[in-house]
Amino acid sequence: MSTSIAQAILQGANKLRKAGVPDERREAGSLLMYVLDRDRGYILTHAEDQLTNEQIEKFSESLDARAQGKPLQYITGRQEFFGLEFEVNSDVLIPRPETELLIEVALALVSANEEPFICDVGTGSGCIVVTLLHKLPSARAVALDISTAALAVAERNANRHGIGDRLSLVTSDCFAGLGPASGPGFDLIVSNPPYVAEGAIDGLQREVRDFEPRAALIAGEDGLSVIRRLLIESREYLKSGGFLIFEMGFDQHDAVKQLIDQNSWELLEIYDDLQDIPRTVALAKRG
Secondary structure, three states: OOOEHHHHHHHHHHHHHHOOOOOHHHHHHHHHHHHHOOOHHHHHHOOOOEOOHHHHHHHHHHHHHHHOOOOHHHHHOEEEEOOEEEEOOOOOOOOOHHHHHHHHHHHHHOOOOOOOEEEEEOOOOOHHHHHHHHHOOOOEEEEEEOOHHHHHHHHHHHHHOOOHHHEEEEEOOOOHHHOOOOOOOEEEEEEOOOOEOHHHHHHOOHHHHOOOOHHHOEOOOOOOHHHHHHHHHHHHHEEEEEEEEEEOOOOOHHHHHHHOOOOOEEEEEEEEOOOOOEEEEEEEEOO
């Protein structure tokens, strides 16, 4: 029995709805776009086109994976971030829209610097550092991650967007892989660190809890262990007056403010995301 694009999306949406997947029709449509390697416009204008048996089989496999909780982005292998498309897989976190705020803040702070030197701590897919280098054609950067598998993804994304020659990738637990600071230091350090408390992991969406890398999510009992390290260790690697920008969890505003050493850092601002949640911290190094 033949199946049209419209029928496939309807059947797929029904399956995803029964599995508790939100926005089931959009998700089914996105999966079929992936299977057909076509955009949404094509899907809408070719609703009566018939699928091949091979396409039906691949669509069914994709639906099964999504119904079991596997994130759409891990199935398709891509995610858009700040207007660029990034490769993603289970070795890296999926870039989130709220992290685009960090990009906006960073670009504003280094706008007067002709050749900023940037460090991205816990780069994952490389979405932050690759986007910054894409927007700042004279900038150079170092990207750090404890996961060599994540760095491989970041390298492919860097090359994909033509900035690989300006980016150095270093396997490193926070700054440990850099060794003692030497030279003038970075103008900007950015990070979307792990900030989920160990006890909160079970309360996360299954797509996050069961599929995204835990090392990129969990940061000790209170979710602040990596942020503590950033606040202490970044000073050694930043130029005087350089900037540290990092993301934090939805309930960490007060705790993070208490961690900031006023003798070491000037708190420029804590920016709210689109849901009015304090999300991005911007600091300048004193002295």
